[in-house]
Amino acid sequence: MFDFQSRNRNLAAVVIMILFILTLTSISYLQKWTGPVDRGAVSAYEVEVKSGASSGQIANLLFEKKLIRHPFLFKALVRFKGVENKLRAGYYRLSTGMSIDEMIDKLVSNEVITYQVTIPEGYTVEEIGDKLSKKAGFSKKQFLTVAEELKAEFSFAEEIDVKHRKYPLEGYLFPETYSIPKGTAPENIIKLMVGQFKEKLIDKLITEVKQSKYSLDEIITIASLVEAEVKYDKERRLIAGVIHNRLNKNMLLQIDATIQYILPEHKEQILYKDLALDSPYNTYQRLGLPPGPINNPGLASIRAALNPAETDYLYYFALEDGSHKFSETYQEHLRLQNKLKY
Structure with a gap:
């Protein structure tokens, strides 16, 4: 007597085996195409992701730099991970030894290229501008133009009479070692330094200022x-x-x-x-x-x-x-x- 039940079990086992093999093949295929372009002779590139760039534009940029095999793979993985609106602008150092997943993680966590600059105590605005111009990608003149005009929004600004001053915020750019993302505009660097001034001027010092005649x-x-x-x-x-x-x-x-x-x-x-x-x-x-x-x-x-x-x-x-x-x-x-x- 023909055993239909046994036949169906055998057929199901074959189907499951085929699906398992296809799954493994798909995963292997996907890993290959979304993995590093070159695991051997790795090449690193500096990539600028502009503000407002879509995942498609970023994908095309990475493809042009030969960091990924096809733009579609980047866009598909970004959508699958649900991070289309979490890719951050900035300058990134990416390499052919990185997978698409690793690149996406960098763009989401904002692991941008930074440079360190130490501003010594007693530096003037002009000296700060000179030092930054050697690292920041803008000229000393650009920095000073902003410094001449900017009166950042902070709680002490009201008492600063800018009438006869060379630079409104001279004295308030706190001397410190800063780690600054590449591409940061002069205005934002100045605000960063003013913010550090506010942070360092703790309550005890503010109280002493209020008690002073000055x-x-x-x-x-x-x-x-x-x-x-x-x-x-x-x-x-x-x-x-x-x-x-x-x-x-x-x-x-x-x-x-x-x-x-x-x-x-x-x-x-x-x-x-x-x-x-x-x-x-x-x-x-x-x-x-x-x-x-x-x-x-x-x-x-x-x-x-x-x-x-x-x-x-x-x-x-x-x-x-x-x-x-x-x-x-x-x-x-x-x-x-x-x-x-x-």
Whole structure:
């Protein structure tokens, strides 16, 4: 008697085996076509994914760079993973040794090319622009044009009088080591630095500013003068003390660094003719603080500006090693200088 039940079981087993083989073949085929283009001689490329680019446009870009075998495979896998609207713009480093899946993951997680730049304490906006131009892909002039116009939206902006300032946010671009995505615009870099300033100015410092007789902008201006004058940490509060004492006595500050700030190029030695320059930043000619900071100070100088040393010093001059001699009277100041000459 013919066993139809046994025959059906055998047929089902054959069908299952065929489907299993087809599945394995499909997976193997798919892995081959969506896998790395070249596992051996790997070539790396820098790829710019522009803002607003569709998955199709990105697929064509990768195909043109010979990073994938066919645009359809990229688009299909993006749709299957449900990340069509999660591909991020930016500069990416992709290689022929990467699978399509790995490339998609990079674009979704925004693993863009970045560069590091360290902005030292006391750098001016112009010095920052010069340093960034060597890495950022834009010119110093482009950076300074934005810096001249930009008054970023942050809670301290209202008290900044930009009327006589060279750059509205001088003093507020916090000195730090930054990791910046390639292609970031000057405006966004400036906002990043201002954001870092806000983050570093913790509540304790804000409270001290409110308790001070000076506004935040004036404190940052004093801090920038300290930063420009000091080489050794132990002298920060002493220099700050001299500045506070002279302001309290309505004396000219007579700080060389303010003259350097208005000169077109840095000079090793300030000349007498430089002291006569007509500028609101000339503290040899104008009483009080300059109209704004003359650089971007670090936290140590900001703290010194808020907590100056309590002394009667009104004068100081620099020695060859960068340290200073301090004195209370002009006569003592001259005596110390003459003593070093002879």
